[in-house]
Amino acid sequence: xxxxxxxxxxxxLLADDDSDDCxxxxxxxxxxxxxxxxxxxxxxxxxxxxxxxxNTQLPDVLFLDLNMPRxxxxxCLSEIRLNRKLDHLIVIMYSTSLEPEVxxxxxxxxxxxxxxxxxxxxxxxxxxxxxxxxxxxNLTNEKQGSFPQPDRENFVLTVQNDLIS
Amino acid sequence: xxxDKSNKIENEGRYFDFQETNFDPLISENxxxxxxxxxxxxxxxxxxxxxxxxSENDDRNKQATELIVANKELAFQNKEKVKRAAELIIAGRELIYQNEEKEKRAAELVIANKELAFQNDEKEKRAAELIIANKELAFQNDEKGKRAAELSIANKELIFQNNEKEKRAAELIVANKELVFQNNEKEKRAAELIVANKELAFQNDEKEKRAAELIIANKELVFQNNEKEKRAAELIVANKELAFQNDEKEKRAAELIIANKELAFQNDEKEKRAAELITANKDLTxxxxxxxxxxxxxxxxxxNFVTILLEQEEHNLSPEGKHYLQRTNVTAKRMQTLIExxxxxxxxxxxxxxxxxxxxxxIAAEVISDFEEIFVEKKVKIKVHGFCEAAVxxxxxxxxxxxxxxxxxxxxxxxxxxxxxxxxxxxSGAKTKIKSLSAKINYCHITYTDNGIGFDPQYKERIxxxxxxxHNHEEYKGTGMGLAICKRIIxxxxxxxxxxxxxxxxxxxxxxxxxxxIE
Numbered sequence: 001x002x003x004x005x006x007x008x009x010x011x012x013l014l015a016d017d018d019s020d021d022c023x024x025x026x027x028x029x030x031x032x033x034x035x036x037x038x039x040x041x042x043x044x045x046x047x048x049x050x051x052x053x054x055n056t057q058l059p060d061v062l063f064l065d066l067n068m069p070r071x072x073x074x075x076c077l078s079e080i081r082l083n084r085k086l087d088h089l090i091v092i093m094y095s096t097s098l099e100p101e102v103x104x105x106x107x108x109x110x111x112x113x114x115x116x117x118x119x120x121x122x123x124x125x126x127x128x129x130x131x132x133x134x135x136x137x138n139l140t141n142e143k144q145g146s147f148p149q150p151d152r153e154n155f156v157l158t159v160q161n162d163l164i165s
Numbered sequence: 166x167x168x169d170k171s172n173k174i175e176n177e178g179r180y181f182d183f184q185e186t187n188f189d190p191l192i193s194e195n196x197x198x199x200x201x202x203x204x205x206x207x208x209x210x211x212x213x214x215x216x217x218x219x220s221e222n223d224d225r226n227k228q229a230t231e232l233i234v235a236n237k238e239l240a241f242q243n244k245e246k247v248k249r250a251a252e253l254i255i256a257g258r259e260l261i262y263q264n265e266e267k268e269k270r271a272a273e274l275v276i277a278n279k280e281l282a283f284q285n286d287e288k289e290k291r292a293a294e295l296i297i298a299n300k301e302l303a304f305q306n307d308e309k310g311k312r313a314a315e316l317s318i319a320n321k322e323l324i325f326q327n328n329e330k331e332k333r334a335a336e337l338i339v340a341n342k343e344l345v346f347q348n349n350e351k352e353k354r355a356a357e358l359i360v361a362n363k364e365l366a367f368q369n370d371e372k373e374k375r376a377a378e379l380i381i382a383n384k385e386l387v388f389q390n391n392e393k394e395k396r397a398a399e400l401i402v403a404n405k406e407l408a409f410q411n412d413e414k415e416k417r418a419a420e421l422i423i424a425n426k427e428l429a430f431q432n433d434e435k436e437k438r439a440a441e442l443i444t445a446n447k448d449l450t451x452x453x454x455x456x457x458x459x460x461x462x463x464x465x466x467x468x469n470f471v472t473i474l475l476e477q478e479e480h481n482l483s484p485e486g487k488h489y490l491q492r493t494n495v496t497a498k499r500m501q502t503l504i505e506x507x508x509x510x511x512x513x514x515x516x517x518x519x520x521x522x523x524x525x526x527x528i529a530a531e532v533i534s535d536f537e538e539i540f541v542e543k544k545v546k547i548k549v550h551g552f553c554e555a556a557v558x559x560x561x562x563x564x565x566x567x568x569x570x571x572x573x574x575x576x577x578x579x580x581x582x583x584x585x586x587x588x589x590x591x592x593s594g595a596k597t598k599i600k601s602l603s604a605k606i607n608y609c610h611i612t613y614t615d616n617g618i619g620f621d622p623q624y625k626e627r628i629x630x631x632x633x634x635x636h637n638h639e640e641y642k643g644t645g646m647g648l649a650i651c652k653r654i655i656x657x658x659x660x661x662x663x664x665x666x667x668x669x670x671x672x673x674x675x676x677x678x679x680x681x682x683i684e
Contacts, residue, residue, distance in 0.1 A: 020466050027473070067458075096462040097508075101517075119468035119501065122476060 009037040010136055013059035015047040015076070016040070016094070017068045021117065025063070028125040034136055044071025048079060051086055058089055061135055064111075066095035066102070074106070081110040090147045092131060098156070107155050112147060114156045126159050392631070393439050396507065397432060399632060400460070403500050404429055407467075410493050420470050421493065428463045435459070460504050467497045499644075506646035510631065513561060513653040520556040520658075520682045525609065528559065529587055532566040539574065544582035553589035553609040556682045561654040568647040569674060573615035575641055576672070584616045591680060599677070601661055608660065608677040619666040628664060658682070 012029075016022055022040050029036050039059065041047045047064075048071065050056065062080075066073040073093060080086045092113045093106050103114050113131065118124045138147055149155075404425065411421045471494045475487065482490065526549060533540075533547055540547065547570075570585065577583040589611045595604035602608060620628060620635055627633050629652040634645035648664075651674075655662040658678045666672035 018462070018466075020469075024466075024469055024473075067462075096465055097458040099458075117465055119465040119472075119497075121469045121472035124469060 007035050009035040010061075010132060011037045011039070011057075011059040012061055012063065012132070013039050013041065013047075013050075014063045014065075015042075015044070015068065015073070016063070016065040017042045018065070021065070024121065024124055025128065027121075028128045029132075032129055032132070034132060036132065043069050044073065044076045047071075047076055051080065051089075052083070058086070061090045061092060061132070063092050063094045063115075066093060074102075074109075077106065077109050077111055088147075090135065092157075103156060107149075107152055110149065111155075112149055116156070118159070123159050127157060130159065131157055390439055394436070396632075397436055397439070399503075400432055400500075401429075403496075403503070404432060407493070407496055407500070410489060410496065413489055421467060424463055424467050424470065428460070428467075431459055431463065458508075461501065464497050464501050464504070468494060468501070471497065503644045503646070506644045506650065509564070510646055510650050510653055513564075513650055513657055518657070518682075519558055521559060522554060523557050523559055523562065525553045525555060525557070525562065525589060525611070526551075528557075528563050529566050532563055532570065535567070536570055536574075543574065543577070545574070545577075545585065546582065547585040547587065550586075550588040551590050553591060553611065553680075555609040555678050555680045557658060557678060558654075561657065565651045565654055565676070568651050569613050572647055573617055573672075575643055576615075576617040576619075578616070578618055578669075581616065586612075586614045588612050592677075594677075597677065599661065602677055603679075606683075607680040609680055611676040611678070613674040613676070614671060616671040619668050619670045619672050620664070621668050622666065625664050625666070629662070 014022060014025055016025070019042075026038060029038060041050055047062075051058070064073045064076060073095070077091060077093070080089055080091060087110075091111045092115055093111045094115050094117065095102075096117050098114075098116045106114055115127055115131065118127060135147070408422075408425050408429070411425050471490050474482070475490055475494070479487070529549060533549075536545075539545070566587075573583055573585050589609055591607050592610050593604070594602040594606050594608055597608065597610070624635055628635065629648050631649045632645045633649070634641075634643065652662050655676055655678065659682065660676060660678040662674060662676045664672060664674050
């Protein structure tokens with residue numbers, strides 16, 4: 001084992017119009033051991049403007065809410081996957097409801113994961129932390145930006161006890 | 166004297182002649198008798214004078230001979246006269262006859278005369294009449310002469326008029342031709358109008374059909390809207406309950422009030438949206454999905470806030486405060502379930518109808534294995550008999566079995582382990598004698614029974630209605646959607662479901678699903 005350098009924070013971009021959800025997200029990462037840097041955008045237009053800006057530093061992961069004003073998560077995902085500069089960006093879709101048809105379509109459109117926002121805060125915290133843990137583990141193993149899409153049955157992330165022990 | 170004698174002889178001769186000629190016998194007899202007496206007298210006289218006579222006799226003989234000759238002459242003449250008399254009689258008779266004839270003829274002539282006289286009179290009268298008639302005819306002749314003169318004048322006038330009319334007729338022929346031409350033009354135009362009319366009638370029919378379709382679509386929307394309004398009302402009630410509980414904890418859970426207000430606001434929005442949907446003719450299924458989705462978000466947040474409070478602010482809460490927060494959490498959870506069930510119910514109809522030939526028991530086995538832990542824990546025994554393969558939407562059929570088992574578990578008798586039986590067989594629609602099934606096709610008949618608390622048979626329809634519950638949710642948890650979802654799914658498969666049961670005697674659900682779905 002090499003001695004660890006000053007850790008580079010794991011950058012997270014959260015696109016969610018709901019400020020409560022943003023603060024839940026912030027709260028969920030409050031005592032998280034992995035250093036993270038969280039940025040917010042509050043609608044799809046703002047998101048796309050930020051991502052396509054000249055010389056922009058892309059985040060390690062984008063948490064993309066489905067229901068947003070002006071441009072929804074669905075449209076943003078399609079635009080991201082059609083943009084050659086963005087097509088390797090890791091996108092975790094993130095929504096209150098779970099519609100099988102919607103989830104199928106998002107999988108087809110190339111999102112990495114789907115998370116249903118839990119209603120118990122403890123679960124909320126766990127699932128966000130688990131997802132980030134999984135991604136950071138992956139980052140150490142693989143080249144950044146080439147995170148493969150999982151199988152369909154693993155597309156929807158659920159709280160897993162084994163990962164949080 | 167001799168002359169007398171000769172007369173007598175002559176008479177005697179005549180007598181005999183009379184007899185011989187059959188002259189009247191009566192006259193002959195009387196004259197004979199008288200003559201006999203005369204002869205007898207004469208005989209006696211003759212005897213007295215005989216001798217005298219005898220002398221004279223000779224003389225007389227001579228004379229007698231002469232007399233005989235004379236007599237013969239006379240007799241001959243007599244005979245002639247008799248003949249002549251007979252002829253005269255005949256002639257007389259003839260004359261009498263002729264006389265009579267002439268009298269008749271005279272009488273006839275008298276009648277004929279009278280007739281002639283009458284006819285003569287008549288002819289005279291007739292002649293007089295003819296004279297009068299002649300005069301009359303002469304008069305009439307004069308009149309006719311006058312009239313003929315007048316007619317001649319009138320004729321001239323008519324000829325003139327006739328000429329005028331011929332001119333007019335010629336003009337009319339010209340006018341007629343013009344009219345015929347115009348008529349043809351009008352017929353063409355009429356034909357064009359008929360074509361145009363048909364087109365319009367066709368368009369009209371199309372529009373009527375479309376209108377009928379729109380009416381049906383409208384009715385459906387109105388119905389869906391009503392359903393939606395009922396649901397909204399339920400949600401409002403739930404919201405109020407939530408608001409009430411939140412008020413109790415106002416100071417410590419200010420965020421919850423805000424969230425609630427937002428929920429109430431979203432509810433109002435939803436109602437507005439429902440109203441807009443009627444006019445916009447939008448599909449209510451989409452609306453249900455969207456609005457239910459929107460409702461989930463604030464609820465989820467309420468729960469998040471509550472759990473954050475319970476987890477992170479526990480030391481700041483009084484036991485009472487903690488209790489109310491827990492109640493808030495339970496209530497929010499309940500509303501969440503309601504919304505999820507409503508979504509499932511809505512999806513049961515809107516889902517893509519992808520029917521697959523499926524072994525229904527394999528699905529049942531899958532569901533049963535999901536329940537395994539609970540079955541062991543609650544000592545539930547489940548028996549499955551028979552085998553059915555039918556065209557179903559897999560995840561929906563799964564949902565039915567899942568809901569029925571959950572139902573049995575929920576409504577099991579306390580302290581009595583549940584006994585569930587699931588069996589199936591294929592029957593023809595005709596054999597079931599159920600009117601709403603098609604007699605021509607085969608159905609998979611699934612019978613599900615349990616030994617739970619059952620239900621009052623009067624509620625056998627109501628238990629399938631949305632949000633219908635027979636128990637309050639303190640007693641038995643649930644949203645009252647499970648069986649409504651089952652019914653909707655079965656109907657989605659063109660099948661039927663019905664329940665039979667008695668209070669305290671378990672429930673039975675009979676389902677009929679077509680073995681094949683007709684495209």
